Amino acid sequence: MVVSLWGIVMLALMGVFLQFNALTFAEDLPFDEEKLANVTERAEHIDEVYQSVSMNCYYAAGAYVVTFIASAVMWRINARSNYTTA
Secondary structure (H helix, E strand, C coil): CHHHHHHHHHHHHHHHHHHCCCHHHHHHCCCCHHHHHCHHHHHHHHHHHHHHHHHHHHHHHHHHHHHHHHHHHHHHHHHHCCCCCC
16 A cells, blocks of 8 residues: 555656656657657647656556555455454
8 A cells, every 4th residue: 555655646746747847857758859850849749748748647646546545445354354263
């Protein structure tokens, strides 16, 4: 459950930073070199890539929310069970 919580926090923060076009992520983004070479398309392409990766981070954070809920439910079920040894 701890890993799920960390995944939620980390990916949500990365999504926020990517929405604001944080330069820290620039080297890791999948830019198209042809569109970067074209001066008229450069700014639009950069914004599209940042927004796309930002949404992917939000989707992944949502997947971690589902994982956290499933883990919490299973932990609760196992905590209520009475295990006895034969």
